[in-house]
Amino acid sequence: MINMKFTLKELRARKNETQQQSAKALGISVQTYNAWEQDISNVAISKVMKVADHFNVTLAEIKV
Numbered sequence: 791m792i793n794m795k796f797t798l799k800e801l802r803a804r805k806n807e808t809q810q811q812s813a814k815a816l817g818i819s820v821q822t823y824n825a826w827e828q829d830i831s832n833v834a835i836s837k838v839m840k841v842a843d844h845f846n847v848t849l850a851e852i853k854v
Contacts, residue, residue, distance in 0.1 A: 795853040
């Protein structure tokens with residue numbers, strides 16, 4: 791079994807969401823979400839599980 795890792799942008803595209811929609815679902819600002827997606831800022835440890843749940847992936851599948 792191959793363990794694939796996906797960027798937040800790839801996960802968002804798979805879900806067919808805008809950054810605004812993803813940010814709202816995660817309870818963060820669009821600016822924060824954009825910073826995560828652009829790798830300007832790291833995903834807050836308190837939000838990592840919520841990100842995995844929202845995009846229906848395991849933590850191991852997220853490239854952060």
